[in-house]
Amino acid sequence: MEENLPIYKKVKAISFGKISPKLIRKMASVKIVTPELYDREGYPVDGGLMDIRMGVIDPGLKCKTCGSKLKECIGHFGYVELARPVIHISYAKLILDILRKICRDCGVVLGEKLKPEEDAKEKKVDVLDAKKASARAPKTGVKCQSCNAKQFKIIIEKPTSYFEDGKRLSPIEVRTRLERLRDDDLPKLGLNPKVFRPEWTVLTLLAIPPVTIRPSITLESGERSEDDLTHKLGDIVRINQRLFENINAGAPEIIIEDLWDLLQYHVTTFFDNAVPQLPPARHRSGQPLKTITERIKSKEGRIRHNLAGKRTNFSARTVISPDSMLDLNEVGIPKQVAMKLTVPERATKWNMDFLKKFIEKGPKEYPGANYVVRPDGRKKKISDETKEQLLEELQPGYIVERHIMDGDISIFNRQPSLHRMSMMCHKIRVLPGLTFRLNPAVCAPYNADFDGDEMNLHIPQSEEARAEAEILMMVHTQLISPRYGLSIIGCNMDAISGNYILTKHMSIPKEEAVQLLASIGVDDFKRLPDKETVTGKEVFSVILPEDFSFTGKTREGNPVKIEKGKIKEGFMDKANLGEGHGLMLRNIHKNYGAKEALDILGKIFRLGIRTLQINGLTAALSDTDLTQKGKESVEKILADAKEVVNKLIDDYHNHKLDAFPGRSVEETLELKILETLNKARNNAGKIVQETVDKSKHTSIIIDSGAKGNVISMAQMAAIVGQQALRGKRMEKGYEDRTLSCFEKNDLSPKARGFVENSFKKGLTPYEFFFMSQTGRDSLMDTALRTPKSGYLYRRLANSMQDLKVAYDKTVRDASEKIVQFKYGGDGIDVSKSEGGIVNVKKIIESTR
Amino acid sequence: MAKRKAKNYNHHTLVPKHEKLSEKQKNDLLKEFKCNLGELPKLLATDAAIMDMNPKVDDVFKIHRFSRTEGISVFYRVVVDE
Ligand SMILES: [Mg+2]
Ligand SMILES: [Zn+2]
Ligand SMILES: [Zn+2]
Numbered sequence: 003m004e005e006n007l008p009i010y011k012k013v014k015a016i017s018f019g020k021i022s023p024k025l026i027r028k029m030a031s032v033k034i035v036t037p038e039l040y041d042r043e044g045y046p047v048d049g050g051l052m053d054i055r056m057g058v059i060d061p062g063l064k065c066k067t068c069g070s071k072l073k074e075c076i077g078h079f080g081y082v083e084l085a086r087p088v089i090h091i092s093y094a095k096l097i098l099d100i101l102r103k104i105c106r107d108c109g110v111v112l113g114e115k116l117k118p119e120e121d122a123k124e125k126k127v128d129v130l131d132a133k134k135a136s137a138r139a140p141k142t143g144v145k146c147q148s149c150n151a152k153q154f155k156i157i158i159e160k161p162t163s164y165f166e167d168g169k170r171l172s173p174i175e176v177r178t179r180l181e182r183l184r185d186d187d188l189p190k191l192g193l194n195p196k197v198f199r200p201e202w203t204v205l206t207l208l209a210i211p212p213v214t215i216r217p218s219i220t221l222e223s224g225e226r227s228e229d230d231l232t233h234k235l236g237d238i239v240r241i242n243q244r245l246f247e248n249i250n251a252g253a254p255e256i257i258i259e260d261l262w263d264l265l266q267y268h269v270t271t272f273f274d275n276a277v278p279q280l281p282p283a284r285h286r287s288g289q290p291l292k293t294i295t296e297r298i299k300s301k302e303g304r305i306r307h308n309l310a311g312k313r314t315n316f317s318a319r320t321v322i323s324p325d326s327m328l329d330l331n332e333v334g335i336p337k338q339v340a341m342k343l344t345v346p347e348r349a350t351k352w353n354m355d356f357l358k359k360f361i362e363k364g365p366k367e368y369p370g371a372n373y374v375v376r377p378d379g380r381k382k383k384i385s386d387e388t389k390e391q392l393l394e395e396l397q398p399g400y401i402v403e404r405h406i407m408d409g410d411i412s413i414f415n416r417q418p419s420l421h422r423m424s425m426m427c428h429k430i431r432v433l434p435g436l437t438f439r440l441n442p443a444v445c446a447p448y449n450a451d452f453d454g455d456e457m458n459l460h461i462p463q464s465e466e467a468r469a470e471a472e473i474l475m476m477v478h479t480q481l482i483s484p485r486y487g488l489s490i491i492g493c494n495m496d497a498i499s500g501n502y503i504l505t506k507h508m509s510i511p512k513e514e515a516v517q518l519l520a521s522i523g524v525d526d527f528k529r530l531p532d533k534e535t536v537t538g539k540e541v542f543s544v545i546l547p548e549d550f551s552f553t554g555k556t557r558e559g560n561p562v563k564i565e566k567g568k569i570k571e572g573f574m575d576k577a578n579l580g581e582g583h584g585l586m587l588r589n590i591h592k593n594y595g596a597k598e599a600l601d602i603l604g605k606i607f608r609l610g611i612r613t614l615q616i617n618g619l620t621a622a623l624s625d626t627d628l629t630q631k632g633k634e635s636v637e638k639i640l641a642d643a644k645e646v647v648n649k650l651i652d653d654y655h656n657h658k659l660d661a662f663p664g665r666s667v668e669e670t671l672e673l674k675i676l677e678t679l680n681k682a683r684n685n686a687g688k689i690v691q692e693t694v695d696k697s698k699h700t701s702i703i704i705d706s707g708a709k710g711n712v713i714s715m716a717q718m719a720a721i722v723g724q725q726a727l728r729g730k731r732m733e734k735g736y737e738d739r740t741l742s743c744f745e746k747n748d749l750s751p752k753a754r755g756f757v758e759n760s761f762k763k764g765l766t767p768y769e770f771f772f773m774s775q776t777g778r779d780s781l782m783d784t785a786l787r788t789p790k791s792g793y794l795y796r797r798l799a800n801s802m803q804d805l806k807v808a809y810d811k812t813v814r815d816a817s818e819k820i821v822q823f824k825y826g827g828d829g830i831d832v833s834k835s836e837g838g839i840v841n842v843k844k845i846i847e848s849t850r
Numbered sequence: 851m852a853k854r855k856a857k858n859y860n861h862h863t864l865v866p867k868h869e870k871l872s873e874k875q876k877n878d879l880l881k882e883f884k885c886n887l888g889e890l891p892k893l894l895a896t897d898a899a900i901m902d903m904n905p906k907v908d909d910v911f912k913i914h915r916f917s918r919t920e921g922i923s924v925f926y927r928v929v930v931d932e
Binding site for chain 1 (some may be wrong): 875884885888889890891900915917919920923925926
C-alpha cells in the first residue's frame with residue numbers, strides 16, 4: 003500500500019508568503035455575486051455566500067465541487083471581485099514603510115546606489131531588516147537618485163488612510179506605486195518576490211472562506227442562524243454591489259468615496275474586529291462580531307484553546323485524602339464519580355444477563371449504565387423512558403457503557419507530571435465520601451500531600467489500553483526508581499516510627515499480637531511463637547517471607563540481621579523502610595518480585611500505623627527537657643563562647659588581631675566569631691543529643707527517621723543559634739548597628755543576630771526580630787526558587803524526551819544521532835541495580 | 851582584550867585522553883555502530899584538547915574517560931569546523 007511507505011524526505015525550510023489575486027481566482031470554486039443567502043424555499047442561492055459549491059454543512063448532502071459527503075469535504079474557497087481596491091489591515095504598516103522607501107514616480111528604492119543587481123545578490127535581507135529600513139525613511143525634500151523627482155513626506159492616518167504632503171493617497175494610487183517596484187528591488191525591502199508582491203497587500207479580490215469554517219446552525223424553531231463570518235461577508239458583498247452599481251451609474255464622486263470607505267471598513271473588520279481606531283462591527287444585540295483575528299488570538303482562540311489546550315473524556319478530578327487500609331495499587335473513588343465514568347462492555351451471548359442488570363438500574367442507581375451503543379455506532383442514552391426498549395433491543399454486538407466498579411483499571415495522575423511515576427495504574431475501589439483516596443505510601447512518587455492537593459483519574463476505554471496500563475503502569479511495576487535503583491515507594495512518617503517502636507521496644511500479649519496482625523490483613527498466625535507474650539520483632543517477622551535473609555545497617559550503623567524470615571538482631575528504621583532508602587525492601591523486591599514486595603510493603607506500612615494507634619505517639623513539651631547537668635553544660639558552653647568572642651573583639655579594638663592571608667582584619671574577626679559561635683551551637687547540640695530522654699516520643703520520631711532532625715531538637719532544647727543573612731552575621735539596618743536598642747558598632751553576638759535562647763525558653767524581642775528577618779529571606783528564596791528550578795527541570799526533560807536506548811545499547815535521539823555510545827557511559831540499567839551500583843561480589847556470593 | 855596564545859591542555863589531569871583514529875579504525879567504528887559521520891557527536895577542530903594533534907574535519911577522536919562504575923569509558927567524536 004502506498005500510504006504505508008515511509009517518507010524519506012525532510013522539511014528543509016518553510017517560506018511564508020502572501021496569496022496572489024491570481025491564485026485566489028484559480029483556487030476558488032465560486033464567484034460570489036450576491037449578498038443573498040437562501041431563496042424562498044430555503045435553498046442556497048447560486049453565487050451567494052452559502053453556495054453549495056463551497057462545501058457541505060448539512061448531513062446527507064454531497065459537495066457540488068468534490069462530490070464528498072459531510073465531514074469528508076474540507077470545503078472550497080470562493081471569491082468576490084472588489085469594485086475598488088482596499089488595504090489589507092494586517093499590511094498597513096508594511097505598506098507605509100514601502101511607500102516611504104520608494105520613489106513616488108519611478109518606484110526605485112530611494113537612497114540606494116545605482117547598481118541594484120549586485121547589491122540584491124550580495125545581501126539577503128529578511129523581514130526584520132525591513133523594519134530597520136523604515137527608520138531611515140527619507141524626509142520631504144529628498145530627490146530620487148534615478149529620476150530626480152522630489153519626494154514628499156508620507157504619513158498614515160490609522161488604520162488605513164495614507165497622506166502625502168497633506169493629500170490623500172487612494173488605495174488605487176497606493177497600489178500603482180507598489181506595482182512599480184521591480185522584483186530585483188524587493189529583497190532590499192526584506193521581501194521575497196517569488197511569494198510576495200507588494201501590490202497584493204492592496205486587495206482587488208477577496209477570498210471567501212468555505213462554508214465549512216462558518217457553518218450555520220439551525221435553531222429549534224427551525225430558523226437558521228448564520229456564523230459571524232457570514233454576517234461580515236454579507237456586509238462586504240452588499241456594499242461592494244452598491245459600489246459597483248453607483249460607479250456604473252456614474253454617481254457623484256462623494257457618494258462613491260463614502261461607499262468605498264465603508265467597503266474598506268467592512269473588509270478591515272472582517273480580518274480584525276479589534277482595530278483600535280475603528281468601532282467594532284456588532285450584532286443587532288450589540289455584542290461584537292468574532293471575525294478572523296479574534297478566532298485565532300487570545301486564550302479562547304484556536305491556538306491556545308483548541309490546539310494547545312486538549313481535553314480528555316472519561317476523566318475525573320477531585321481532592322485527595324489518605325486511607326492506609328487501601329492497597330497501594332488501589333484508588334478509592336466517590337460513588338458520584340463512579341456513576342459518571344463508564345467502561346464500554348460488549349454484549350455477547352454469555353454476558354447478556356450480566357449487562358441487562360446494569361441497564362435495568364440505569365444512570366441514577368449504582369452500579370448501572372449510562373449509554374448503549376448500537377452496532378452501527380449510534381449512541382442511546384439510558385433513561386426511564388428508553389430503558390424498557392433498550393433491554394428488549396440488546397443483543398450480541400451491542401456495547402453497554404456501564405459504571406466503573408471495584409477492580410476496574412484506571413490511571414491516576416498528579417501534576418506536574420515530572421517522571422513516569424506521576425501516572426500510575428490503580429484498581430478502582432468505590433467508597434463513600436467525596437474525595438479520591440490513596441494509600442499514603444504512594445504519596446512519594448506523586449509528590450502528593452493532603453493539604454488540598456487534587457489529582458486526576460482516567461479510565462482506559464479499550465481492552466488494549468487496559469492491558470497496557472496494567473502491564474506497564476501498575477504501581478508494583480514502578481516500585482524501583484529508574485533514577486537511583488532503590489524503592490521510591492516506602493514507609494513514611496508514622497509507618498516508620500511505628501515499626502521502630504514495635505521492633506525496638508515493644509512486647510505484647512500474644513492475643514493482642516494476633517489482633518494487630520489480623521487488622522493489617524494477615525490471617526496466618528502459625529509463625530507467631532507460642533508464648534504468653536511476644537516481642538515486636540516476632541510480630542514484624544510474621545510479615546516477612548519465610549526464607550528471607552538479609553543483613554544491613556540501621557541509620558546509626560548498628561547491624562540488622564534477618565535470618566529465615568526472622569529478625570535476629572537490630573530494628574527497623576528509615577534506612578531499611580524509608581522511601582528512596584529501603585535496602586531491605588530492595589532485597590525483598592529482588593528475591594520475591596514486585597507484586598510480593600508491594601504486598602509486604604503495604605502490610606509493613608499498616609503494621610506501623612496500627613502499632614501507633616495502639617501505643618500512641620505524642621510529642622510533649624517535656625520531651626525536650628534537659629537534665630540539670632545538661633542544662634549546666636549548655637550554659638557553660640555558651641558562657642565560654644561569649645568570653646572567647648569578647649576577647650576577639652577586644653583584640654580587634656586593640657589592634658592585636660592578626661588578619662588571615664587574603665582577608666582584612668574585619669573579615670578575620672567575623673570569621674573567627676562565626677566559627678566560635680557555630681562550634682558552641684554544635685557542642686550544645688551534642689549535649690542535647692546525649693542528655694535528652696531517648697524513650698520520649700519526640701526523640702523516637704527523630705531517631706527512627708520519621709521526621710525532624712537533631713538540629714531542630716537542639717534549637718528547641720538548648721540554643722537556636724546564629725542567624726545569618728547572605729552568609730554573614732546580621733548587619734546594619736540602622737546606621738552602624740542592627741537595631742536602635744544596641745550601641746553603634748556593637749560587635750557582640752547578641753547585637754549581631756546570635757539567638758542564645760531556646761525556642762522553649764522563648765526569644766527576646768530583638769532575637770525574635772532577627773529570626774523574622776532570616777525567616778523572610780528564606781521564604782522569599784524558596785518562593786522564587788521553586789518556579790525557576792521547576793522550569794529549568796522542565797526544559798531539561800523536554801530536551802531529552804525522545805532520547806532512547808537502541809538495540810545496540812547506544813543512546814540515540816529521534817534522528818538516530820548518537821548521544822552516548824553506551825547507556826549512561828557504563829551500560830548499567832539503574833533500575834536493575836542497587837543505588838546505581840551492580841555489586842558483583844554480592845551476586846556471586848548469593849549464587850553459591 | 852589582548853589575544854592570548856592558546857595553551858595546550860591535552861596533558862592536564864582533568865582533560866580526558868584524546869586519541870585520533872586511523873582510517874581503518876574509523877571505518878570499523880562506523881560499521882560497528884551502523885552510522886555515518888553525521889550521526890556521531892561533534893568536536894570542534896579548534897578544541898583545546900586536540901589542538902596539537904593536527905585535527906582535520908571528519909577525523910574521529912576516541913576519548914578515554916574515567917568512570918566510577920566502568921573504570922575507563924570510551925566515547926567518540928567527529929571533528930567539525932563550526
Ligand atoms: Mg500540597
Ligand atoms: Zn467539497
Ligand atoms: Zn524616481
